[in-house]
Amino acid sequence: MFADGGVPVNALRSLGIAAGLCGIWQLLVWLTDAPHFILPGPLRVLEALYANAGLLVQHAGVTLAEILLGLMLGVLLGLCSALSLIWFRRLRAWMLPVLVISQSIPVFALAPVLMLWLGYGMASKVAMATLIIYFPVTAACYDGLRHAPAAWLELARILGADRRTQLLQIRLPSALPALGSGLRVAASVAPIGAVVGEWVGSSTGLGYLMLHANARMQVDLMFAALLVLSVMAVSLYFLIDRLLRRLMPWQSETLFDDAREAD
Amino acid sequence: MLGIDVRNASLAWQGHSVFSDLSFHLPAGEWTCLLGQSGVGKSSLLRLLAGLTEQMQVRAEIIASDGKALAGRVAWMAQQDLLLPWLSVLDNVLLGPRLRHSRVTHAQREQARYLLSQVGLTGLDSRYPAALSGGQRQRVALARMLMEDRPLVLMDEPFSALDAVTRLKLQDLAAHLLADRTVLLITHDPLEALRLGDQVLVLQGSPARLTEPLRPQDAPPRAVDQPQVLELQGRLLRQLMEVSE
Structure with missing residues (x-):
């Protein structure tokens, strides 16, 4: 309906934003007169992108796999944790403080340890991505489940719903919007986890490629890798946004509805 | 059809007594309208019958005319539609x-x-x-x-969030569709109580007491401009105002 009619406008607007940013970038290159091994212009980066397409695709594939696996694991674990926190009242008193305390440990500081335990391969990066999104997803989902309107639950009780049905058919759907915002955060944070993991130690992936290119002063390649990473992250965000809207046709609040409302 | 007897119902919430030793009868197949100001304990009384009394201290004898328990035989309609x-x-x-x-x-x-x-x-x-x-x-x-x-229908101000005309239409519809059920309707609107109730009770005071049941003539739903309805409405309003002073 409204959402579909807005898509071409959205696409045009996104293109406009991208073009504007490139313009500012090029302007910055001209103004500062920076040498190309410090700040390459957009065209140079596009050239590097074209010249190294095969290499970039190969490494991007690895990073994408890490991000997706981490996202799936993190969301699954977070959802399960939130559900068990709601279901087992006793567990809640013990687990909530542990969860909050665990949040005070910076996940980045754990990267070397994960490397030590899980090795140089994909597992340590997936673990990083999982860890970094686990808490936001758990917190958002738990909050959503907890704040299901009491009146709905009472109605369900009068209608004869047992506790499991109340959880699955009342609490869970009513938590979907909150879970959705958790998922959007997760989608934008998971790539950070994966790339940081690659920086600490790896032999493949975009993070590795960036470090490698940087060390050899191939700054244009580094920027190209960064560009690919951003495109991947943004696409992932929009994909999840789309999916959530499909799942929740009764409420389609997203960031871009706000942008459209301003029209 | 199911008649309900409530005897010596007492209810306290967070240590405050909301009401104590209330007794009343819901005649089988009739509408009972319970009138009272906000916060007087009407909803608590309804929750007592619905079995939604978590975090409340409750003592009551609820007797159904067929001698069986009420659980699972109650329908509920609240002020919010809860869709x-x-x-x-x-x-x-x-x-x-x-x-x-x-x-x-x-x-x-x-x-x-x-x-x-x-x-x-x-x-x-x-x-x-x-x-x-x-x-x-x-x-x-x-x-x-x-x-x-279900044989017993409990309604907690189901029409109070609606505009006047919509409210009247829905009152007629509900009266028509629930004509032969045992209904307890809670409202703060005397007109609503008098249009719909076979008997009208007023809950007032603190701790709250019930007045003698008022039984308007004719079958509900009664017209808004019926002289009997208008006269009783005036009387009920005066009664509610006196107590709140």
Whole structure:
């Protein structure tokens, strides 16, 4: 309906934003007169992108796999944790403080340890991505489940719903919007986890490629890798946004509805 | 049809006594309207009958005319329609069957459609509640309640959030569709109580007491401009004002 009619406008607007940013970038290159091994212009980066397409695709594939696996694991674990926190009242008193305390440990500081335990391969990066999104997803989902309107639950009780049905058919759907915002955060944070993991130690992936290119002063390649990473992250965000809207046709609040409302 | 006797009902919440030793009778197949100001304990009384008394200290003797327990035989309609926004209108009407067993039969689906036509909502089956007006939403809630087909109906100010004309229409509809059920309706609107009630009780004071039941003549729903209704409305309003001074 409204959402579909807005898509071409959205696409045009996104293109406009991208073009504007490139313009500012090029302007910055001209103004500062920076040498190309410090700040390459957009065209140079596009050239590097074209010249190294095969290499970039190969490494991007690895990073994408890490991000997706981490996202799936993190969301699954977070959802399960939130559900068990709601279901087992006793567990809640013990687990909530542990969860909050665990949040005070910076996940980045754990990267070397994960490397030590899980090795140089994909597992340590997936673990990083999982860890970094686990808490936001758990917190958002738990909050959503907890704040299901009491009146709905009472109605369900009068209608004869047992506790499991109340959880699955009342609490869970009513938590979907909150879970959705958790998922959007997760989608934008998971790539950070994966790339940081690659920086600490790896032999493949975009993070590795960036470090490698940087060390050899191939700054244009580094920027190209960064560009690919951003495109991947943004696409992932929009994909999840789309999916959530499909799942929740009764409420389609997203960031871009706000942008459209301003029209 | 089911008559209900409530004897010596006492209820306290957070250490405060809301009411104590209330006794009243809900005649089988009649509408009892319970009138009272906000916060006097009307809703607590209704929750007592519905079994929703968590975090309350309750003592009461509730006797159904057939001698069986009330649990599972109560239908509930609240001030908010409580429609689930992620379910279509039809699925909201089918909420009871959906929550009790996962499969909804064809017959139940047909029954739900019939009830939706009864409340005047033909053709809106697949809409989401967000696309309905306040009056339409409360009609869906009414259909959902009728779907349950339970002998005791408890209504907690179900029409108070609606505009005046919509409210009158829904009162007529509810009176028509629930004519032979045992109903306890809670309201702060004397006109509503007098239009719909076979008997009208007033809950007032602190701790709250019940007045003698008032029994207007003629069968409900009564017209708004009926002299009897207008006269009793004036009397009830004066009574409510005196107590609140």
